[in-house]
Amino acid sequence: MEYRMVTEGSTTFAAPVQDENTQFPPGTAPVFYNTKMEFNRDMTVLLLSHLKPAEYLDSMAATGVRGLRVAHETGTPVIINDRDSAAVAMIEENAKLVGGDISVTCDDANRMMCGKYFDAIDLDPFGTPAPFFDAASRAARHYLFVTATDTAPLCGAHLKAGIRRYFATPKNTEYHAEVGLRMMMGAMAKELVKYDRGMEPILSFARNHYFRSHVRILNRVTGADATMGQIGFVMQCPKCLYRAEQKGSLLPKFHVCPYCGAETEPIGPLWMGSLQDKEIVASMIETLPTMQFGTAKQMDKVLRLLLAEPDVCTFYDYHVISRNIRVSPPPMDEMIAGLNELGYYTVRTHFSVTGIKTSAPLPVIEEWIAAWNEKLGLP
Numbered sequence: 043m044e045y046r047m048v049t050e051g052s053t054t055f056a057a058p059v060q061d062e063n064t065q066f067p068p069g070t071a072p073v074f075y076n077t078k079m080e081f082n083r084d085m086t087v088l089l090l091s092h093l094k095p096a097e098y099l100d101s102m103a104a105t106g107v108r109g110l111r112v113a114h115e116t117g118t119p120v121i122i123n124d125r126d127s128a129a130v131a132m133i134e135e136n137a138k139l140v141g142g143d144i145s146v147t148c149d150d151a152n153r154m155m156c157g158k159y160f161d162a163i164d165l166d167p168f169g170t171p172a173p174f175f176d177a178a179s180r181a182a183r184h185y186l187f188v189t190a191t192d193t194a195p196l197c198g199a200h201l202k203a204g205i206r207r208y209f210a211t212p213k214n215t216e217y218h219a220e221v222g223l224r225m226m227m228g229a230m231a232k233e234l235v236k237y238d239r240g241m242e243p244i245l246s247f248a249r250n251h252y253f254r255s256h257v258r259i260l261n262r263v264t265g266a267d268a269t270m271g272q273i274g275f276v277m278q279c280p281k282c283l284y285r286a287e288q289k290g291s292l293l294p295k296f297h298v299c300p301y302c303g304a305e306t307e308p309i310g311p312l313w314m315g316s317l318q319d320k321e322i323v324a325s326m327i328e329t330l331p332t333m334q335f336g337t338a339k340q341m342d343k344v345l346r347l348l349l350a351e352p353d354v355c356t357f358y359d360y361h362v363i364s365r366n367i368r369v370s371p372p373p374m375d376e377m378i379a380g381l382n383e384l385g386y387y388t389v390r391t392h393f394s395v396t397g398i399k400t401s402a403p404l405p406v407i408e409e410w411i412a413a414w415n416e417k418l419g420l421p
């Protein structure tokens with residue numbers, strides 16, 4: 043296999059030569075390597091430099107880049123696995139090159155996680171991670187990290203596939219990116235609680251074509267019960283932008299939109315709890331400049347957004363609100379400052395460039411946007 047040397051973070055490794063503009067998707071290359079996931083890997087390396095798990099299983103490793111970087115850049119002992127023999131040959135060469143506490147295995151991830159335990163487990167498959175949740179929920183001692191790239195099922199674009207994989211009903215709303223992340227996390231929670239275990243998210247985000255969540259595992263029944271308490275539904279009005287949050291694992295009762303009287307539709311069950319451990323996110327921001335990351339600038343930007351986001355489960359798109367009331371969208375920073383002046387905590391969200399997370403009720407946002415248009419004499 044033709045390969046080239048690549049450096050990510052402070053780790054240099056071999057990756058297959060692949061034409062980025064090829065008509066074949068990277069998933070069909072003999073060994074998969076996607077440069078667009080560097081940000082995702084950078085975030086995990088930075089997080090692991092704080093968590094320091096006893097060991098880390100990169101269960102679907104391809105070139106091994108994730109595990110290699112964790113070993114080299116954080117000093118964590120790693121196990122790097124792939125079921126594909128060509129991938130494992132490349133991982134073995136890379137492990138020799140990079141050095142560190144690395145063992146390499148060639149196995150099916152589900153079989154590998156059966157009856158064995160690993161301090162931290164990373165699931166990074168092609169598409170959906172759902173078939174691996176059950177085994178990982180038993181095998182992960184303290185941490186579970188998951189990437190999902192099946193954004194269409196998680197966002198409501200492929201409705202039936204989303205329901206089958208995650209046992210939840212999404213909906214294609216303007217905040218579908220958040221629904222996708224929370225739906226994936228809801229499915230993780232559901233698998234953990236059946237083993238009387240729970241989860242506490244440490245770092246979770248949505249980006250371009252994937253969702254990523256890092257959670258701490260709670261090993262007590264009380265933790266499992268607390269996790270169940272964070273499962274719920276977003277009740278979305280099908281006629282206007284009103285939505286409400288309802289905790290509970292049972293489908294909520296009949297609920298009517300207070301603004302237009304339409305019957306709301308449930309989205310979920312979703313993870314309704316917090317997405318981050320803010321203390322860890324704050325210390326990640328602090329230590330970021332002391333490490334070497336190719337995507338440091340983007341990391342800093344996203345981490346600051348994550349730190350500021352309040353624990354509400356949806357966001358508003360101010361362009362959609364403006365269009366709905368047939369006025370022009372105001373400058374975003376002016377509107378955010380205006381809503382904060384009125385006493386409503388309002389920030390940008392990492393989920394969307396036109397999204398705001400706010401404690402302001404919908405009519406308050408609409409009034410502010412309308413007043414801004416009137417002030418400028420806009421039609």
Ligand SMILES: C[S@@+](CC[C@H](N)C(=O)[O-])C[C@H]1O[C@@H](n2cnc3c(N)ncnc32)[C@H](O)[C@@H]1O
Binds near residue numbers: 075079104167
């Ligand atoms: C998306 S790639 C992994 C990318 C890698 N983690 C990275 O950051 O570049 C998915 C890999 O999972 C492997 N894989 C898929 N299903 C598997 C399974 N059931 N057990 C083990 N490996 C599997 C594939 O061979 C492929 O190399």
Ligand SMILES: [Zn+2]
Binds near residue numbers: 301303
């Ligand atoms: Zn309504």
